[in-house]
Amino acid sequence: MAAVASKCRVCKEPAVIDLPRHNANFCAEHFLELCRRQVVKAIEKFDMLSKDDRILVAVSGGKDSLAVWDLLIDLGYQADGLYIGLGIGEYSDVSGEYAKNFAAARGLHLITIDLRSEYGYDIPTAAKATRRVPCSACGTSKRHLFDKAALDGGYTVLVTGHNLDDEAAVLFGNTLRWDVEYLSRQLPVLPARNGFPKKVKPLVRLTEREMAAWCVVRGIDYLVDECPMAVGNKHLAYKAALNAIETESPGSKAAFYLNVLDNMAPLLSGRSLAAGEELGACTECGSPTTSDLCAFCRTAQKARAHDPVPVELVLSKGRRRR
Amino acid sequence: MKVLLRNPRREIDIEGKYSVNSLLAHLDLPRESHLVIRNGTLVPGDAALAPDDTVEIRPVISGGC
Ligand code: SF4
Ligand SMILES: [Zn+2]
Numbered sequence A: 001m002a003a004v005a006s007k008c009r010v011c012k013e014p015a016v017i018d019l020p021r022h023n024a025n026f027c028a029e030h031f032l033e034l035c036r037r038q039v040v041k042a043i044e045k046f047d048m049l050s051k052d053d054r055i056l057v058a059v060s061g062g063k064d065s066l067a068v069w070d071l072l073i074d075l076g077y078q079a080d081g082l083y084i085g086l087g088i089g090e091y092s093d094v095s096g097e098y099a100k101n102f103a104a105a106r107g108l109h110l111i112t113i114d115l116r117s118e119y120g121y122d123i124p125t126a127a128k129a130t131r132r133v134p135c136s137a138c139g140t141s142k143r144h145l146f147d148k149a150a151l152d153g154g155y156t157v158l159v160t161g162h163n164l165d166d167e168a169a170v171l172f173g174n175t176l177r178w179d180v181e182y183l184s185r186q187l188p189v190l191p192a193r194n195g196f197p198k199k200v201k202p203l204v205r206l207t208e209r210e211m212a213a214w215c216v217v218r219g220i221d222y223l224v225d226e227c228p229m230a231v232g233n234k235h236l237a238y239k240a241a242l243n244a245i246e247t248e249s250p251g252s253k254a255a256f257y258l259n260v261l262d263n264m265a266p267l268l269s270g271r272s273l274a275a276g277e278e279l280g281a282c283t284e285c286g287s288p289t290t291s292d293l294c295a296f297c298r299t300a301q302k303a304r305a306h307d308p309v310p311v312e313l314v315l316s317k318g319r320r321r322r
Numbered sequence B: 001m002k003v004l005l006r007n008p009r010r011e012i013d014i015e016g017k018y019s020v021n022s023l024l025a026h027l028d029l030p031r032e033s034h035l036v037i038r039n040g041t042l043v044p045g046d047a048a049l050a051p052d053d054t055v056e057i058r059p060v061i062s063g064g065c
């Protein structure tokens, strides 16, 4: 079969990737160029970052967080990384290695926090002790520690690797429930407010597939395997549904999410209850909270009081319940 | 050709002529959630795969966070 393989839209050299949503194929160099342009566009449109910012990137060892760190350095920003050891069995051990190797190979500064040794608990135990789904206990822990590390370290902005697929999936979930409170808060930039650092998501114009491709083309080794605790969560189901639509109608995901920012966000602005909320200080850690103890300290307290739970136990329980 | 799949990691042998897209369709894997890496290099959907190729089909979807 003498198939003529596709050529790059820009330079006509052999392509490495087809991007149906752009109705085009790209060689390695021009694919990277496209990714850089999309990140610059997001940063500029939402006023995310400046070259003077001291940036802290939340790094998991997966493709998105390593890609966003790589992209920011590539674009001339100053950015350190923060990795949190969540104690999710082998997954955590391996993901930490990827994060450390990435930083070491590029001479970048990676801060590491270990939940078990520094805070006396891990995510499987927290999930069991709080009887919440693992991702919920995990999200509470990570958010708190990222915020704290950013503020303590004098960073001006916290970057996460959330991509277009992540944001579209969250939007899909919020839309299915018409959750106006969450819809009004789902922006790629959260300004700093008392006790919380500014948070930005520079990858919102790039898909998950594009971020994985960025890593492959750039030779970035990342942890391909999925966090075992994500198995079966709604987020993944929403992503699969959106990708089924995307395959039929390329560009749908980007239109779904990016047009909300353009068309709906102005209508919803000011609708968020959280914005006007009076916050006190957590009696344990001083973080802003609406109750005595912040969500993190409540989670940590329960988890510390519980015997350590191995990840396998939480998994088998989760599967049985479904 | 040898095809490496992930989650869980396993290797299968596939006979016959395929392009990247037709191989994904054959395995019932959505194009939007996978990359195909042939002999270590990323390849687009219409690339033809040869019997002596080693092909990795890499899922790109991550959950939860
Ligand atoms: S998938 Fe869930 S449990 Fe796993 S790291 Fe992400 S948020 Fe935490
Ligand atoms: Zn090119």
Ligand SMILES: [Zn+2]
Residues within 6 Å of the ligand: A282, A283, A284, A285, A286, A287, A293, A294, A295, A296, A297, A298
């Ligand atoms: Zn607290």
